[in-house]
Amino acid sequence: MGCCFSSDEDKDTGFPDPDERTRLLDPNHGNAAPPSHNNRSGQQYTQESEKGDEQSAMARILHQNARDVIDVASNETTIEQHEYHDRARQYNTRLKMVLANSGKQGTYKIAIPNGITAPQSVLAAPPVSPAEIQLICNASEKFSKAMRDGVRIQHREDLVVSFGVPVP
Known part of the structure; x- marks a missing residue:
């Protein structure tokens, strides 16, 4: 246990907690071919x-590549929706x-308007017809003409x- 930067093994399980330095493949598990113990001589032996x-x-090259490759799909680290929202809020705050x-306060703008919760449905919708x-x-021209001329009530x-009150 200890602080968050501790690299000690967990005493309960005997296995270290996975972090960025944890090996994905066991170094003791080798893919090297077993040595040949044939005692042949001549041309056949050299071939x-x-x-x-x-x-x-x-086999050495394959083992080296297998050791160097990081398999991100093997790590089952999923975050729940509330954790995702917390992280997004934290990143926006930062x-x-x-x-x-x-000094660039005004340059950061959100690209999607607040009223659009599903932009994919808006973008997938058919375009607005010319009619x-x-x-x-036409409606906006009529409204602007009515406002220019003045609205009279x-x-x-x-x-x-x-309701329910007698009229005198």
């Missing part, structure tokens, strides 16, 4: 020894602090109506 040398060299200190665009343009009746 087989060359073949064995090539195989052992190939980003705002860095931008505030750099609908024309309808919107004529009083015809009371806006508040009393």
